Every structure is written in structure tokens, then in C-alpha cells.
Amino acid sequence: MPNIRKLDATASPLHHLGAEMRRYREAAGFTQDELGRHVYCTGSLIGQYETARKIPTRDLTARLDASLGADGALLRLLEMALRFQVPLQAQELADLEAEAAQAFLFEPTVVNGLLQTEGYAKEVLGVLRKDALDGRLAHRMDRQRILLRQEPPLLWVVLGEATLYQAVGGPTVMRTQLARLLDLRDHPSVHIQVLPFTAGAHAGFQGAFSIFRFNNGPDLAYSEDYEAGHLTANSQVVTARTVRYAHLQAAALSVQDSADLIARVMEERYEARPGCRAMA
Template sequence: MRSRELDPGASPLDYYGYELRRCREAAGLTLAQLGSIVFCTGSLIGQIETAARVPQRDFSERVDAALGTDGLFSRLVGLVLRSQLPGWFQPYAEMEGRATYISTYQSQVVYGLLQTQEYARAVLGAPQPATLGELVAARMERQRVLRKEKPPLVWVVLDEAVLNRPMGSREVMRDQLAHLLSFRDQRRVKVQVLPFSAGEHPGLPGAFNLLRFGDDPDIVYTEDFIQGHMTANPDTVSEGWLHYDQLRAAALSVRDSAQLIAHVMEERYGEQPERDASAVA
């Protein structure tokens, strides 16, 4: 049965599928033959070629190697995964990828660029979306900005509540806090914790991000429960930096923050001794 024809201009996913079929057929390979080379089923190849499934980065890298396409699909998959983000979030993700300095205050969850895959799955799975796998893959793709040749400086202030709010299992939280600790010796990623003892502070209205660029104006980004909002209004940006400076001043130092993260990781999410049933009356 002939697969449906794709319009390569319809979306990044359609373009990817169109090019995959074109390159596979040019190489004289069947779906099953290509699948055996890249360690997946021919059915999966067919679903990706018809835009019924979203490709992942490791799949794209294997296809490039199998078809000798000089990194074509590794480049395309970034566009495909970004297109899986909510439409209102895509402009921010694009700006985030261009920023030279990212500052964020987070009051509820760990900032997306520093999330582990399983923590991201727990966060994104709260509303139980049908496309959870694609959303998680898209979030992991965003984190490639930290591995660029010239990555941005990322400064994160987390409310202490973020460390204590369980997302997923104990293991998920332990791994997430351990991941935060892995940044403590990195020069371009800094994590501070705003302790409960700070009391009232400028971040009480909620999380916000500040992006700085080489030549373009700074941007403030906020979210509500429906969508995100970006602005380069000079007065708003100036107020945002003032609030952020106050939050950083009220937060624990980077070293003391790491100590608190380690403490919470062990005390709240560490290995728990098994309860002795004989001691129960």
C-alpha cells in the first residue's frame, strides 16, 4: 500500500518525513532494510516518513550515518522538536537559544534547562498530555544550548520550595538535586537558593526570566496558566533586573546553596532504612 504523500512545506515534521523517504529511496533501501541498519523497525521508519511519529535526536544521528547525509537529519531534528513545543512558547525558546546571558527566578520547579529527563517527565506529565514523549524530547533538546561552543551564562535562583516539592518519585528528586549539584564547579552555570528565611521578596508574584543578547535589547519573560509573555519595554526590563538583583542578594551564596541542596537531597530524598516489622506492636 502506497504511503500518503507529504507536503514538505506544511511543517518541520512533514519536511523531515519527506526528506527521509527521499534519501532512503535514493539509497535503494526498503523501510525494513533501513530499520535494521539504524536499530529500529521498518514500521517506525514508515511512521516517521508519514509524519505520524516524531523523530528523536539519536535516531537522526543514526540515519545520517546510515544514509551518508552529512548531518542533514541531525540539523532538521532540532527544528522538528522545537515545533512540538506549545505555539506560544516557541518564540521564547528561539530567543533562549540566542541569548548570551540567561537569568531566571523559579518558585515552583527547576528551570527547564537544568531539568533531568525524568523530572521533566513528571513536570510535563502533570496535565497528562497525549504528546508527553515529544514534549520531554523537546525540553531535552532545549538543553543543547548549554553545550554550544560558546554557551550562555546561566544564573538560576530557585526558591527553597522547589527543593522540597516532590515531582515524581524519591529517586527522581534525588537525581534532580544531584544534577543541580553537578553544576557547582561550572563557570557558566550558577545556582542560588532563596531560603524560606528570606521572608517577603520581589519574586512573590511568580517566576520570571531575563534574557540578554550581544546586540539586541534585553527581554523579560513571564508566564501565566494560559501562555507566556515577552517584552523588551525598557522600563519593564529595568524593573526586572532590579528585582532580580534583590533576589540574588537575598539568596544564599552559590556555595551555601549547594550545601543546602545536598542536605535536602540526603535528608528528604536519601535512602530510607527498611522498617523493622517486628518492632511494630
């Protein structure tokens, strides 16, 4: 079924690109499926570009521009879209996570949502807002289904050591949450490192961020403020975040040493002895 989500073309350059792509397609008399056949992709993918749910590659945009007789207009709009941040809502973030082939996540003070237990997530989501909490909690837990897929995305996570000590919800919640992190050692696609206090000054002082990589699409950088999440495909920003993430990984403990630290904090601070590998 064609994607008929309405866009506000003034909301962002990406929305403008989607609206113009649809306008050119309709003026040319193509359905989404017909246009998809012309440029060697699916009609569904065309719909996602037109509704600003995905960012097209430059190569595909060039084929679309040529097929629709846009005389370079779509390519110019793409370049503009790549330079600006795009506001992202919760469901759009979940879609992004589900489509990514690789995700690199840095969280200095809180466990990332993809790794949270229900008890921990409920405390985090309910700090200031109790309205619709059950629904928001169910949505966050549903995001984690990507880790159960036959071919889950590669997930690399760097957590600040403060994450282990911030007693979200109390000892029971924290014991369960840290046990969850330890259980994920056996997941083939999840790798967790802890950035220790002893790292001193580090590349993540400006806050949490994520980098998403796709099999068919540009790399994207994502960050959040108190009101919303923001996404950009600006190559300079993505490259800078990639370098920053490499420095964080280099300063963090190894995966095994991180697991040992998590187990030690779990035992000493939250009074539980996990069933885990012996520590050195």
C-alpha cells in the same frame, strides 16, 4: 533561502512591525539579502525581523526606515512593539534561549526547564496533559543543548527553597534532579542560588520570570501564565524586573551555600548521600 513565514499583522504590534517591514522592502524592490547589505546585517536576520522572531534595535530600525523610505513609520511601530507583550510559544522560547548571551531566571517552586532531568521534566509536563508527551519531553531536553556549546550563555538561576522540597515524581526522581543541580556547580556558565525560607518577604512573590540579554538586541523580560508565555522589550518593565532580580540574588544564599543546602536536602529528605564537597 528567504524566510517566507506568513504573519497575522493583527496578532501583536511586533507582528505588525514585521509585516510592514516586509511590505516596505518588497515595494522598494529589495530582496532580504540586498536590504541586509544596505543596513549592514544578513538577509537571514532581515527575515527574522520580518517574521517577528527577533526584535530589531532602534539603530537598525532607523537604518531600515531610511533605506526603505518609510518616513519614520518603522520607528513608530518599533516603539509600539516595545511597549506591548508578545505571546511566545515553546519553540520561540527555545530560540530565545539559544540566542541569548545571558539569562537570569527566577523560579520559586519548580526547577527551570533548562536544568530539569528527563524524569523530573516528564512529571512536570504530564501533570494534566498526556498527549504527545514524548514529543514535548524531547523538545524540553533538546533546549538544554545550549549548555553543551563551546560558548554557552551565562545562566544565573535563583530557585525558591520550596523547589527542593516539592517531591515531584517521588524520591528517586528528586534524588536525580538534585544531583543534576549539584553537578552543574562545575559548569563554567551556570550559577545556581537558592532563596531560603528564612528570607521571609521577598521580591519574587508575584511569580517566576526571566530576563534575557543579547549581544545585538534589546534586553527582554519573559513570564508565563497558565496558557502562554509573554515577552516584552519595554525598557521600564525590563528595568523593574532587573531590579527585582537583584533583590532576589541579594536575599538568596551564595552559590556555595546553596549547593550545601541542596546536598543536605538530598541526603536528609530523599535518603541519598551525594558524592559532593563536604558541608560545613
